[in-house]
Amino acid sequence: MRRFLPILASLPVLAALIALGTWQVHRLHWKTDMLARIAAAEAGPPRPLAATPEPYAKVVATGRFDHGREVLLGIELRGTTLGAHLVTPLLRPEAPPLLVDRGWVPLERDRPLDRPEGEVAVTGYVRGVDTRDWNSPRDDTAGRRFWVFDPAVIGAALGLPPPAPFGLVALVGPGAPVGQLPAAARSLPRPDNPHLGYAITWYGLAAALVGVVLAFILRRTRESAA
Numbered sequence: 001m002r003r004f005l006p007i008l009a010s011l012p013v014l015a016a017l018i019a020l021g022t023w024q025v026h027r028l029h030w031k032t033d034m035l036a037r038i039a040a041a042e043a044g045p046p047r048p049l050a051a052t053p054e055p056y057a058k059v060v061a062t063g064r065f066d067h068g069r070e071v072l073l074g075i076e077l078r079g080t081t082l083g084a085h086l087v088t089p090l091l092r093p094e095a096p097p098l099l100v101d102r103g104w105v106p107l108e109r110d111r112p113l114d115r116p117e118g119e120v121a122v123t124g125y126v127r128g129v130d131t132r133d134w135n136s137p138r139d140d141t142a143g144r145r146f147w148v149f150d151p152a153v154i155g156a157a158l159g160l161p162p163p164a165p166f167g168l169v170a171l172v173g174p175g176a177p178v179g180q181l182p183a184a185a186r187s188l189p190r191p192d193n194p195h196l197g198y199a200i201t202w203y204g205l206a207a208a209l210v211g212v213v214l215a216f217i218l219r220r221t222r223e224s225a226a
Contacts, residue, residue, distance in 0.1 A: 006213065006216055007213055007217070010212075010213050013209060014206055014209055014210065017203070017205050017206035018202075018203070018206050020202040021199050021201075021202035021203040021206065022199075024195045024196075024198040024199035024202060025195070027195040028193070028195035028196050028199060031191065031195055032193065034056070034191065035190060035191070037054075037056070038056050038188050038189070038190065041056065041058040041125070041188065042058060042187060042188045044058070045058075046058045046059050046060040046123045047059050048060060049061040049098075049126075049168070053166065054126065055126055055127075055128050055166075056125050056126060056189065057125065057126045058123070058124075058125050058171075058188065059123070059124065059125070059126060059168070060121055060123045060124075061090060061092065061098055061100075061121070061122050061124075061168055062092065062119060062120070062121045062122075063090040063093070063095075063098065063119065063120070063122075064090070064117075064118065064119055064120065065088050065089070065091075065100075065115065065116060065117075065120060066088065066089040066090075066091050066097075067088060067115045069088070069089050069158045069159075069160070070087065070088040070144075071087050071088075071144040071145070071146055071154060071157075072084040072085065072086060072087070072105075072107075072144060072145050072146070073085040073086075073087045073101065073146050073147070073149060074147060075147075076104055078104060078183075081106045081108075082106070082108075083104050083105055083106040083107055084104070084105065084107060084145075085101050085102075085103065085104055085105070085182075086101070086102045086103060086104075086105045086113070086182045087099050087100065087101050087102070087146075087149075087154065087167070088100050088102055089155075089158065089160055089163065090120075090122060090168070096161065096162060096163050096164045097160050097161060097163040097164070098163060098168055099149075099151050099154060099155070099164070099167045099168070100122055100124065100167065100168045100169075100170055101127065101149075101167060101168070101169045101170060101185075102170050102182040102184060103170060103182030103183045103184035103185065104181075104182060104183045105183070111179075112181075113182060114182070122168060123171050123173065124168040124169045124171050124184075124185070125168070125169050125171065125188050125189075126167070126168060126169075127149065127166060127167040127168065127169050129149060129150055129151065129166065129167075130148045130149040130150060131148075132148045132150065136148050139157075141157040144157075144158075149167060151163045151164060151165060151166065151167060152165070169184075169185050170182075170184045170185065171184055171185050171186070171188075172184045172185065172186050
């Protein structure tokens, strides 16, 4: 009976390792499909913005920028210049305001920013809401500096009607001058896809556990036969 105790003890561990590996395989398929959809969206024309768009969908939204209520989001170093992302409400007729990340701007303004007036059509990709946790810096609502992209919080701080529960990251338009600010995104994001490596790791640990148990059984068998 003592010979089988290590085997019985290893079964729950083996099941857990296989389950973790299988979960990572499912995540791999999900992420691969997402990346394929992002690549297809980037290659194709933008679609009109729907009320509930998919994350990373390439869309076009029409409205008027409210430059008087723009805010800065996050912090980003480009080269030796410290900057942030300029987020501006896009006011749309018969639709909630849409917060648009127009691109990166330096904190020290040494060049004028492009602020188009009148009705504009903004092409970009849909951005979801950031998750706020205990480690998130506190927003400076009075100074219009935000660290977490939360449209409800930003909209309330700006005195806007409830905005759309997602944002739009503007893409560089055709014929945009080199060096124009804000520096809009040039492509859709590509989330990391490390799940194949994770799956191999978990399955590899499961195989190693089986090898250890088999070696243990073989040694005990030889000792019993001696």
